[in-house]
Amino acid sequence: MSLSETGPSRRKTFLFNAIKSLLAGGLIFWLIYSGGIRLEYLKVSLARIPMLLAACLVIAFGMGLAAVRYVELLKGAGLRISFGDSFSVSAIMYFFTQCVMGSASGDVARYIYTTRITGQGARVGAAIIVDRIIGIMGLFLLGGLGMAVNWTLVEHSPELRIIAVPALGILCLIWLSVLLGFLALVRGRKFGFLAGLIFPVWAWLLCVSRAGFLGGEVGPVVLSATLVSLAAPLLAPEFLETGYIFRNFFKGSKLGEKIGEVVSALLLYRNSAGTVFKIVVLTAVQHLSFVLAIYALSRIQNLPLLPNFNEVFFAAPLSFLAGVIPAPAAGLGVNEAAFETLLYLGSCGSVTAGASIFLMYRIWTTLFSLSGLYFIMRSKK
Numbered sequence: 001m002s003l004s005e006t007g008p009s010r011r012k013t014f015l016f017n018a019i020k021s022l023l024a025g026g027l028i029f030w031l032i033y034s035g036g037i038r039l040e041y042l043k044v045s046l047a048r049i050p051m052l053l054a055a056c057l058v059i060a061f062g063m064g065l066a067a068v069r070y071v072e073l074l075k076g077a078g079l080r081i082s083f084g085d086s087f088s089v090s091a092i093m094y095f096f097t098q099c100v101m102g103s104a105s106g107d108v109a110r111y112i113y114t115t116r117i118t119g120q121g122a123r124v125g126a127a128i129i130v131d132r133i134i135g136i137m138g139l140f141l142l143g144g145l146g147m148a149v150n151w152t153l154v155e156h157s158p159e160l161r162i163i164a165v166p167a168l169g170i171l172c173l174i175w176l177s178v179l180l181g182f183l184a185l186v187r188g189r190k191f192g193f194l195a196g197l198i199f200p201v202w203a204w205l206l207c208v209s210r211a212g213f214l215g216g217e218v219g220p221v222v223l224s225a226t227l228v229s230l231a232a233p234l235l236a237p238e239f240l241e242t243g244y245i246f247r248n249f250f251k252g253s254k255l256g257e258k259i260g261e262v263v264s265a266l267l268l269y270r271n272s273a274g275t276v277f278k279i280v281v282l283t284a285v286q287h288l289s290f291v292l293a294i295y296a297l298s299r300i301q302n303l304p305l306l307p308n309f310n311e312v313f314f315a316a317p318l319s320f321l322a323g324v325i326p327a328p329a330a331g332l333g334v335n336e337a338a339f340e341t342l343l344y345l346g347s348c349g350s351v352t353a354g355a356s357i358f359l360m361y362r363i364w365t366t367l368f369s370l371s372g373l374y375f376i377m378r379s380k381k
Contacts, residue, residue: 027333036340036355041301042363048300055296059364062289066090069282070110073127076275077268079118088375089113095372098365107132113379126265131279133262136324137178138283142291142317144171150314153346155213160345167318169221176229184233185240185263186270192233199226239263290361291316297364298357307343307351315342319358335362 031037044052067087074081081089089110097106107128115121147154147164154160176199184192203226207219238245239259250256269276295312315338322338323331336355343354 024333027337031333031336031340031355036353037336037359038353038356041303041353041356042360043302044300045302051296051300055293055300056364056368058289058293058296059361060368062286062293063090063094063365063368065282065286065289066093069131069279069286070127072275072278072282073131074114074118074124076130076272076279077120077123077127079120079123079127081114081117085117088378089117091369091372091375093372094365094369095376098362098369099372123268125261126268129262129265130269130276133178133266134276134279134283136321137175138280138287139317139321139324140171140175142284142287143321144168144175146314146317150310150346151214153310153314153348157345157348161213163345165217165221168218169225172222173225173229176226177232180229181232181236182266184236185266189233189237192236193230196226196230196233199229202226287317287320290320293364294357294361297360301353301356301360303351303353303356305347305351305353307347307354307357311343311346311351312357314346315339315354318342332362 028037064087067083067090070086070090071081071083074086092113093106093110095106096109111121111124111128114124118124147168154164176196180192180196182192183195200223203219203223207215207223209215210219235245237243239250240246240263241251241260246256246259250259291313294316295307295309298307298312319335319339319342323335336358339358340354343351343357
């Protein structure tokens with residue numbers, strides 16, 4: 001991560017932020033107009049206050065894990081930071097992510113405040129890049145797992161049967177390509193390729209052992225994705241500064257700089273397998289805690305029909321992924337619309353207030369993120 005670039009002009013930045021704001025406002029208006037968001041859905045009776053407190057504790061636990069994960073991330077990059085400093089930096093990150101519109105972001109804020117503490121901007125940037133990669137790949141894996149665990153929901157929904165096949169193929173291709181590319185960078189091209197051969201075998205067994213929709217339609221797409229992903233360990237080393245692809249296509253360009261940052265960040269963790277494993281586990285627990293919090297919040301709302309856990313587990317990870325799209329205030333409107341649609345499809349059209357559920361979750365995460373203001377005001381600079 002580098003802060004040396006001046007960035008786009010103020011006019012372009014203003015235009016970009018205006019478009020994002022219009023997108024968020026349009027989606028929220030549509031959700032209110034369609035009935036997905038209603039004030040009465042957000043009401044909580046006194047009898048359900050204990051469940052609300054439990055959901056808030058789960059959210060606080062998940063957000064608190066970010067501090068623990070960040071300590072491990074920096075440790076893998078050869079940096080040491082106290083848990084107290086990590087907690088304050090993570091709180092500031094959440095504040096910028098949830099509450100600040102425009103070009104400011106949680107990662108930039110986290111970079112600035114951590115660099116002040118450590119004085120090692122390059123290593124801090126590498127840690128944040130790896131954190132972003134692991135977080136997104138965790139959501140990809142959790143999204144695929146949500147489909148697999150709740151496969152009956154997919155099979156019973158004509159719309160999901162159409163969406164599931166390409167979605168699983170894309171999720172599988174991206175996840176395996178990143179994994180095998182990383183293995184090739186840290187352990188060598190041969191190791192990454194041989195490790196990747198396991199996945200086409202599993203996909204082939206799925207094709208021959210299962211009949212119907214799973215073996216006949218999903219299996220071949222997943223098999224194709226696993227075969228294509230075998231190109232990743234062969235090509236990944238070529239994106240190093242000494243590689244053919246980098247030297248001939250990206251050297252000296254802005255895209256090349258970004259590629260160099262990502263590759264350098266991954267290489268920094270080549271001898272930290274144990275640390276990376278801890279980060280992966282902490283990330284998985286954090287994602288699952290947020291899914292559980294959304295389910296708990298759905299049980300206390302005044303909804304026409306409450307979703308079950310399988311339906312929430314199916315819709316939530318993919319909705320989080322939708323928020324990766326740049327938008328104001330952590331995907332405002334985008335997450336709600338995605339959760340509304342996916343929950344409706346996953347429940348075969350029976351649950352129609354998914355946007356209100358996710359909005360309730362957003363309200364509480366935003367309230368918790370306001371704690372970052374305290375640490376910002378405590379800063380001496």
